[in-house]
Amino acid sequence: MNTSSHEISLTVNGRAVEATVESRLSLADFLRRELGLVGTHLGCEQGACGACTVLVDGRSVRSCIMLAVQADECELRTVESLAPGLAMHPLQDAFHKHQALQCGFCTPGMLLRCLELIEENPDITDEEAREGISSNSCRCTGYQYIVDAVVEAAEQMRQ
Numbered sequence: 001m002n003t004s005s006h007e008i009s010l011t012v013n014g015r016a017v018e019a020t021v022e023s024r025l026s027l028a029d030f031l032r033r034e035l036g037l038v039g040t041h042l043g044c045e046q047g048a049c050g051a052c053t054v055l056v057d058g059r060s061v062r063s064c065i066m067l068a069v070q071a072d073e074c075e076l077r078t079v080e081s082l083a084p085g086l087a088m089h090p091l092q093d094a095f096h097k098h099q100a101l102q103c104g105f106c107t108p109g110m111l112l113r114c115l116e117l118i119e120e121n122p123d124i125t126d127e128e129a130r131e132g133i134s135s136n137s138c139r140c141t142g143y144q145y146i147v148d149a150v151v152e153a154a155e156q157m158r159q
């Protein structure tokens with residue numbers, strides 16, 4: 001190990017991971033290139049669009065501007081965690097039902113941001129959902145269908 005490399009231990013989607021990473025490797029590149037979790041998308045790579053959103057210790061972060069070394073000893077969830085088997089997560093079902101995606105590029109990050117919102121606020125309203133997803137850009141949907149999906153998924157997850 002040279003001085004620009006670091007050993008990290010973390011949990012990704014319930015799996016323990018140990019790796020040696022370069023100091024400047026972004027968390028997004030670590031997930032995509034080293035772990036093959038390509039569901040995490042890269043858009044602006046400047047922290048603006050939210051396409052690369054993942055959950056770190058339950059909080060949404062932009063993995064393009066977080067370093068992999070900063071995830072040491074953290075618990076990560078990526079979009080791949082939502083449906084580890086054949087059944088879709090209630091959020092994915094609701095996105096499908098309400099056509100809350102078109103090209104789908106923003107969708108992995110949007111799903112994780114929405115999951116954070118519902119976990120923080122199981123009774124989320126339309127208005128709260130709209131404000132909550134304003135952190136993430138979508139060029140296709142106009143957002144209303146996403147708001148509808150979040151509120152319905154929250155209802156499903158309460159039951």
Ligand code: FES
Nearest residue numbers: 043044045050064
């Ligand atoms: S790709 Fe990370 S915020 Fe846009």
Ligand code: FES
Nearest residue numbers: 102104138139140
């Ligand atoms: S569905 Fe195309 S950017 Fe959101």
